[in-house]
Amino acid sequence: MVSFLFRRFGAMLLLLLVVSFITFTLFHFGPADPASAACGQECTPDRVEQARVALGLDKPFFVQYFAFLSGLVGPRMLGAPGAEQMCAWPCLGKSFQTNENVTDMIANALPYTLSLAIGAVLMWTIVGVGFGLLAAMRKGKLTDRFIVGASSIGVSLPIPVTGLVLLLVFVGTLGWFPFTTNQIVSPFGEAGFGAWVTNYFLAWVALAVLFSAQYVRITRNNMIETFSEDFMRTARAKGLSRRKIVFKHGVRAGITPIITMLGLDLGALLGGAVLTEQIFSVPGLGFTAVKAATSGDLPVTMAITMLAAFFIIFFNVLVDIAYAFIDPRVKVN
Amino acid sequence: MTATASKPSEQAKAKPVATGRSLLATAWMRIRKSPVAMVSLAIVVGMVLFAILAPVLVGIEGQDPNTTNTSPEVLDNFYTPGLPLPYYMYPSAEHWLGVEPGLGRDLFARLAYGAQVSLIIALLSTLVSVVLGTVLGAAAGYFGGKIDMVISRIMDLFLAFPHLLLVLSIAPILQSRLSGTALARGSFVPIASLVIVLGFFGWAYLARVVRGQVLSIREQEYIDAAKSFGTKNWSMIIKQVIPNVTGVVLVYATMMIPTNITAEAALSFLGVGVKDPTPSWGQMLNAAQAGNWYLQDPWFLAVPSIALILTVLAFNLLGDALRDALDPKSSR
Numbered sequence: 001m002v003s004f005l006f007r008r009f010g011a012m013l014l015l016l017l018v019v020s021f022i023t024f025t026l027f028h029f030g031p032a033d034p035a036s037a038a039c040g041q042e043c044t045p046d047r048v049e050q051a052r053v054a055l056g057l058d059k060p061f062f063v064q065y066f067a068f069l070s071g072l073v074g075p076r077m078l079g080a081p082g083a084e085q086m087c088a089w090p091c092l093g094k095s096f097q098t099n100e101n102v103t104d105m106i107a108n109a110l111p112y113t114l115s116l117a118i119g120a121v122l123m124w125t126i127v128g129v130g131f132g133l134l135a136a137m138r139k140g141k142l143t144d145r146f147i148v149g150a151s152s153i154g155v156s157l158p159i160p161v162t163g164l165v166l167l168l169v170f171v172g173t174l175g176w177f178p179f180t181t182n183q184i185v186s187p188f189g190e191a192g193f194g195a196w197v198t199n200y201f202l203a204w205v206a207l208a209v210l211f212s213a214q215y216v217r218i219t220r221n222n223m224i225e226t227f228s229e230d231f232m233r234t235a236r237a238k239g240l241s242r243r244k245i246v247f248k249h250g251v252r253a254g255i256t257p258i259i260t261m262l263g264l265d266l267g268a269l270l271g272g273a274v275l276t277e278q279i280f281s282v283p284g285l286g287f288t289a290v291k292a293a294t295s296g297d298l299p300v301t302m303a304i305t306m307l308a309a310f311f312i313i314f315f316n317v318l319v320d321i322a323y324a325f326i327d328p329r330v331k332v333n
Numbered sequence: 334m335t336a337t338a339s340k341p342s343e344q345a346k347a348k349p350v351a352t353g354r355s356l357l358a359t360a361w362m363r364i365r366k367s368p369v370a371m372v373s374l375a376i377v378v379g380m381v382l383f384a385i386l387a388p389v390l391v392g393i394e395g396q397d398p399n400t401t402n403t404s405p406e407v408l409d410n411f412y413t414p415g416l417p418l419p420y421y422m423y424p425s426a427e428h429w430l431g432v433e434p435g436l437g438r439d440l441f442a443r444l445a446y447g448a449q450v451s452l453i454i455a456l457l458s459t460l461v462s463v464v465l466g467t468v469l470g471a472a473a474g475y476f477g478g479k480i481d482m483v484i485s486r487i488m489d490l491f492l493a494f495p496h497l498l499l500v501l502s503i504a505p506i507l508q509s510r511l512s513g514t515a516l517a518r519g520s521f522v523p524i525a526s527l528v529i530v531l532g533f534f535g536w537a538y539l540a541r542v543v544r545g546q547v548l549s550i551r552e553q554e555y556i557d558a559a560k561s562f563g564t565k566n567w568s569m570i571i572k573q574v575i576p577n578v579t580g581v582v583l584v585y586a587t588m589m590i591p592t593n594i595t596a597e598a599a600l601s602f603l604g605v606g607v608k609d610p611t612p613s614w615g616q617m618l619n620a621a622q623a624g625n626w627y628l629q630d631p632w633f634l635a636v637p638s639i640a641l642i643l644t645v646l647a648f649n650l651l652g653d654a655l656r657d658a659l660d661p662k663s664s665r
Binding site: 015018019022023026027152153155156157158159160161164165167168172268271272274275278279286289290292293294296301304305308309312313316 | 489490493494495497498499501502503504505506591595598599602603604605615618621622627628631634638641642645646649650653
């Protein structure tokens with residue numbers, strides 16, 4: 001088990017290194033000239049050159065890449081020679097646009113994304129797995145056909161449409177919810193738990209509609225497959241109650257692929273729900289990434305892309321480990 | 334199904350039938366039996382015709398997508414809070430779907446030309462992904478060994494990247510790269526950059542599926558037979574292996590199209606895809622959100638949304654039907 005963990009985490013670090021290199025290369029050879037962007041509107045060639053030196057962009061590619069990597073293992077110096085500033089670990093550089101420390105920007109944005117992700121994941125797991133299970137238990141009946149039909153429509157609803165319609169109906173027309181504010185970050189803040197829920201509720205729904213539909217499908221298909229297995233017949237033959245058959249035998253065996261998907265989706269969501277954050281003006285990682293991408297703010301874009309890749313890969317590993325605990329049939333190795 | 338049909342022993346018994354035709358025939362038989370699939374197919378064909386015939390239809394209407402109509406009464410009426418919208422915001426004989434608030438451009442014309450842009454981007458990027466995914470997946474599965482390992486690791490890498498984030502940050506870079514070239518004319522740059530970005534980042538999943546299929550195809554007798562005739566590797570992949578994964582590829586391609594339609598809408602909505610004045614469904618959504626127009630004029634949001642949902646839904650349902658018909662693994 002220990003060697004399995006070491007191998008998985010070793011492979012993860014290696015993959016992250018490759019991801020960082022590719023991201024760095026892609027953005028490094030992008031055409032946006034960061035020096036003139038950082039320098040601003042009125043800029044003489046001289047001052048662009050100064051900015052280039054201050055940002056360290058005059059150095060060769062590999063020197064820049066290793067300087068970037070060194071910020072991930074320890075503190076690093078930033079700025080023009082003679083006017084250097086210390087950038088504490090973990091250092092991801094400074095924004096070309098605002099000169100803010102990227103690590104601070106991420107630390108500010110992350111709680112918003114977290115608030116969004118937690119609620120949305122809870123919502124779609126309950127709705128998606130619940131209805132998927134119900135559909136599987138009523139396979140072929142009217143309930144099943146209705147749920148399957150609704151999920152087909154659900155997976156076809158693009159988030160911009162769902163989000164804007166929710167805002168239009170529940171905020172604009174009915175006025176049941178306020179517009180999202182960036183004042184409420186945590187359920188334990190001054191505003192209280194209720195205000196936190198009201199603030200993020202519509203954004204959760206926008207995400208949950210799409211994901212619930214996917215979870216309904218995968219849960220239904222898995223459960224139908226599991227219900228037809230021999231051990232389920234045995235359980236029925238033993239005369240166990242229907243509830244025990246479904247929940248103790250069926251769900252435990254059929255839940256593994258759903259856990260996988262949940263882990264992967266949560267990992268992807270923690271890197272920022274780009275569209276949802278944009279529509280509901282939640283200043284999380286996705287929101288910050290859009291702003292950075294459209295203004296050529298490379299350090300910010302890079303940092304968020306790498307963080308998102310980290311979450312995806314990390315949750316991949318977590319899921320693998322969770323497998324071994326949930327499903328006794330899985331052997332590590 | 335197709336794999337057995339092309340086994341030499343059975344082909345000798347049955348009349349020789351082209352694999353592609355029997356595949357489509359199987360699909361068609363299945364689709365014809367399901368009313369949902371038939372309606373979906375009709376919507377898909379209808380949308381494609383709508384896009385192709387955009388110039389004709391807009392010509393009949395007598396409008397065009399770029400003429401602005403900012404006469405004072407349009408804007409003044411619109412900006413008066415509390416008043417109902419002026420009549421030309423709604424469908425009329427003159428403007429079949431009304432006009433945009435603000436610029437007053439004809440909505441039907443923008444929807445039709447937008448369909449062209451959205452569908453072209455979705456179809457071409459799917460084509461790029463399908464070619465890359467099929468060739469790389471088939472090569473990985475067929476050759477095995479080191480080639481398989483390298484391609485599989487690249488697949489893992491592509492699947493580990495945060496897709497939307499990366500596409501989002503690369504699209505503007507690519508656009509400014511392309512706009513310096515000789516090809517940069519009209520709406521070529523945004524369309525080409527979206528096709529490249531979506532196509533290049535969408536192949537990995539299909540490649541993984543194809544690889545899995547090819548691993549079992551490689552062990553079939555007809556491959557051994559072809560080998561004994563001295564068939565070269567690449568000719569084997571193109572003539573023997575790929576025809577036998579066509580079913581699976583067709584299913585995944587059909588499902589990739591709605592994903593790419595949604596992706597185009599998402600990127601243009603975020604302002605990094607197709608930009609005004611070129612219309613696309615995503616650009617229209619972007620326009621509806623900009624300045625919160627949709628809160629005052631829900632119709633403006635409804636027009637692109639309905640087109641988008643209808644098309645994506647139809648492609649998804651068609652993909653489901655095709656999968657039931659062609660994917661040997663799903664026999665429900």
